[in-house]
Amino acid sequence: MKTKKELYQRKERRVLTKTDTALTAVLLVLLACALVGCGSTKAEGYSQSMLTSSNSVYREYPAYPAYTAPQARGSVDAAAITAAHNKWRSQVGVPGLTWSNHLANVAQNWANTLTRNGCGFYHSMKRGYGENLFMASPLMWSDGRRELQTVSPEQVTDSWGNEVKDYNYANNSCTGVCGHYTQVVWRDTKEVGCAKAVCGDKSQIWVCSYLPAGNIVGQRPY
Secondary structure, three states: OOOHHHHHHHHHHHHHHHHHHHHHHHHHHHHHHHHHOOOOOEEOOEEHHHHHHHHHHHHOOOOOOOOOOOOOOOOOOHHHHHHHHHHHHHHOOOOOOEEOHHHHHHHHHHHHHHHHOOOOOOOOOOOOOEEEEEEEOOEEOOOOOEEOOOOOHHHHHHHHHHHHHHEEOOOOEEOOOOHHHHHHOOOOOOEEEEEEEEOOOOOEEEEEEEEOOOOOOOOOOO
């Protein structure tokens, strides 16, 4: 029969054996890391879990809509915007407008002036010319990006034409804003020229100039 001392020494040897085994395993792992490298959980200062979390956040953003490159700065589809004007004019039986490159240059000069002056939104008050303005803000995403909206000549013209709801022909007055509409359909106006410019924040300004000018006080548009 073994004494208490012998049993204690045997138990101590078993503990030492397990400890030695554990230390050996740790040393082997460290040696392997030194030889072939261990996978780091860091990437450019972010932990792998943080990157995964960020990626999942971005996947939760709404899907971006199909995006068509906008027209070049200053470029307006002359045929499309003239046709859009003439659609509204035909509804009240007045002759269609024709495109004027001269008026397009007048419009471009004013659009450029507005963008140079902090993208303000006000009329040029250029004597002898009629003028309509349109402004569109940028598309803004949740990650802070801004993009230029795709705006068509039809959308611009229809934003003016839809003011018809505020125009009272019987007493030739507006219940709201209707001066853009009356310029679009002004009987004596013969020519139109339009342009646009892009602001630093990706908003955009459209300008249309008209000859002869409409909205003469005391006269009806048609």
